[in-house]
Amino acid sequence: MNNILEIKNLTAGYNGKPILRNVNLTVREGDFIGIIGPNGGGKTTLIKTIAGLLPPVSGEIIFHFGDSKGLGYLPQVNTFDKRFPITTEEVILSGLMGKKGIFGKYTADDKKYVEKLMEKLRAGHLKGKSIGSLSGGQMQRVFLARALVARPALLLLDEPSTYADNQFEAELYELLKELNEEGLTILMVSHDLGIIPAYVKSIACVNGELHYHPSPEITGDVLKIYNCPIELVAHGPVPHRVLSRHEVEHNSQSHD
Amino acid sequence: MTNLLGYTFFQHALLASLLSALICAFIGTYIVSRRLVFISGGITHASFGGMGIAYFLGFSPLMGAAVFAILSGFSIQWLSNRTEVREDSAIGIFWSLGMAIGIIFTFLTPGYAPNLMSSLFGSILSVSNDELLWMALLVMAIILFFVSFYRLILATAFDPDYASTHKIPVHFISYTLMILVALAIVLSIRVAGIILVLALLTIPPTTANLLTHRFNQMIGYSFLLGLAGNVVGLLVSYALNIPSGAAIILVHVLIFILVKGFLAIKPKSN
Ligand SMILES: Nc1ncnc2c1ncn2[C@@H]1O[C@H](COP(=O)(O)OP(=O)(O)OP(=O)(O)O)[C@@H](O)[C@H]1O
Ligand SMILES: [Mg+2]
Numbered sequence: 170m171n172n173i174l175e176i177k178n179l180t181a182g183y184n185g186k187p188i189l190r191n192v193n194l195t196v197r198e199g200d201f202i203g204i205i206g207p208n209g210g211g212k213t214t215l216i217k218t219i220a221g222l223l224p225p226v227s228g229e230i231i232f233h234f235g236d237s238k239g240l241g242y243l244p245q246v247n248t249f250d251k252r253f254p255i256t257t258e259e260v261i262l263s264g265l266m267g268k269k270g271i272f273g274k275y276t277a278d279d280k281k282y283v284e285k286l287m288e289k290l291r292a293g294h295l296k297g298k299s300i301g302s303l304s305g306g307q308m309q310r311v312f313l314a315r316a317l318v319a320r321p322a323l324l325l326l327d328e329p330s331t332y333a334d335n336q337f338e339a340e341l342y343e344l345l346k347e348l349n350e351e352g353l354t355i356l357m358v359s360h361d362l363g364i365i366p367a368y369v370k371s372i373a374c375v376n377g378e379l380h381y382h383p384s385p386e387i388t389g390d391v392l393k394i395y396n397c398p399i400e401l402v403a404h405g406p407v408p409h410r411v412l413s414r415h416e417v418e419h420n421s422q423s424h425d
Numbered sequence: 426m427t428n429l430l431g432y433t434f435f436q437h438a439l440l441a442s443l444l445s446a447l448i449c450a451f452i453g454t455y456i457v458s459r460r461l462v463f464i465s466g467g468i469t470h471a472s473f474g475g476m477g478i479a480y481f482l483g484f485s486p487l488m489g490a491a492v493f494a495i496l497s498g499f500s501i502q503w504l505s506n507r508t509e510v511r512e513d514s515a516i517g518i519f520w521s522l523g524m525a526i527g528i529i530f531t532f533l534t535p536g537y538a539p540n541l542m543s544s545l546f547g548s549i550l551s552v553s554n555d556e557l558l559w560m561a562l563l564v565m566a567i568i569l570f571f572v573s574f575y576r577l578i579l580a581t582a583f584d585p586d587y588a589s590t591h592k593i594p595v596h597f598i599s600y601t602l603m604i605l606v607a608l609a610i611v612l613s614i615r616v617a618g619i620i621l622v623l624a625l626l627t628i629p630p631t632t633a634n635l636l637t638h639r640f641n642q643m644i645g646y647s648f649l650l651g652l653a654g655n656v657v658g659l660l661v662s663y664a665l666n667i668p669s670g671a672a673i674i675l676v677h678v679l680i681f682i683l684v685k686g687f688l689a690i691k692p693k694s695n
Contacts, residue, residue, distance in 0.1 A: 222590060255639070266591050272573060
């Protein structure tokens with residue numbers, strides 16, 4: 170498979186202050202990489218740097234796809250104004266703005282594709298509504314559709330299941346798997362350690378550095394070797410701790 | 426009433442009402458949607474500094490105001506983005522700085538009182554040919570810009586972070602809009618004066634927003650509401666012999682209250 174994205178000796182951070190150091194990662198066409206790590210580990214910083222929202226402190230990010238394809242991006246936190254006068258379709262269509270160029274117009278085909286995507290994401294009934302009138306999970310579907318509408322070569326997802334209910338969460342991962350099988354390359358930040366091994370093809374742990382693990386299993390050993398201080402929680406009511414206590418203390422994450 | 430239309434000053438006032446309604450529909454919708462009302466207040470008052478200097482030196486007050494409005498808009502953004510100064514503090518500083526400069530220079534200019542009054546309260550009944558021409562040019566520039574870049578304006582205004590992950594000229598769009606906002610304010614000062622012009626830009630879009638949650642429809646409704654308010658206000662001010670700017674604003678507020686009241690008592694469909 171061809172390389173689609175190469176990250177070389179990247180240092181990423183804010184205002185020149187590094188958060189992530191010495192990141193090297195090669196993403197190939199068809200990859201589905203789950204990015205895990207503790208809160209504050211730098212996952213969002215990495216995704217934003219790849220998306221072009223943060224200039225790299227040093228190092229290189231090289232894309233191997235043309236401008237016409239581009240990348241789709243689902244932010245962890247949306248900074249938009251909920252009272253802005255805009256409808257769900259207009260938000261989704263805005264995902265096409267890069268592809269359309271400066272003067273391009275949205276075509277009937279574009280609008281049809283938006284409808285299809287909304288159906289696929291179980292958001293068909295949200296057509297015509299203003300973005301401010303949606304619930305968190307409904308908004309998340311709309312923003313996911315916006316990330317997908319340009320049929321990108323690479324999809325960057327920062328905790329896509331944040332607002333999803335149990336049913337939609339399962340549907341969401343199934344859908345991503347399906348898209349991945351159709352050829353879409355995906356980089357996904359997630360805290361659902363119990364679920365994602367069933368969907369992703371490899372794992373990257375981000376905690377000040379990035380450690381790549383070429384298979385999807387997440388075990389205590391994997392986390393330990395890669396210096397990834399997160400609690401491994403079984404997908405069920407009884408959480409069990411895998412890592413030693415002192416490593417966990419750094420982050421105030423709690424599961425109950 | 427009919428012979429009123431025979432007077433040039435009244436024809437000019439009507440034309441100014443129309444042009445101002447168009448300017449305020451586009452720019453006002455943008456200002457209200459992006460919550461730029463307070464920064465617009467800062468720009469408005471800062472522009473008085475330019476007017477004062479222009480009166481004193483004897484060049485066009487419109488020009489002086491435009492330069493000050495644009496510079497203050499960019500300065501406020503620069504101060505709040507690039508330094509520790511909070512945006513509302515930066516606005517407050519430019520707001521009063523402009524007024525202070527304006528007051529000093531108008532005061533130093535012989536016969537300053539009439540200038541001061543028309544700057545502060547506006548006078549749509551004495552709009553000059555030149556001013557109408559500038560307003561018409563601005564309307565054309567605004568319409569051309571919005572028609573060409575509507576998609577990008579909407580997307581950039583809604584979610585600038587997301588917009589900048591695409592290869593589109595986000596800065597070009599937002600800086601151009603900042604200039605258009607500054608010019609819209611300066612040319613509307615003639616109609617309602619420094620003290621009241623903000624209402625002209627905010628009330629019709631706010632009323633329109635009660636009726637729709639689509640940006641493009643908000644522009645359309647704002648235009649109709651703005652035109653109605655301007656013309657009715659003009660007639661009321663003529664009939665009662667009260668200041669036109671204040672009369673126009675009162676009519677705009679009245680329309681807002683009527684629409685709000687109507688929506689409150691109207692039985693909800695579905
Ligand atoms: N805008 C910012 N300016 C300065 N520092 C920031 C900024 N945003 C985040 N940081 C810092 O960067 C570090 C990494 O943050 P980041 O958001 O990348 O973590 P994360 O791995 O995505 O965490 P989470 O699981 O909570 O989403 C944190 O220590 C945070 O304090
Ligand atoms: Mg994050």
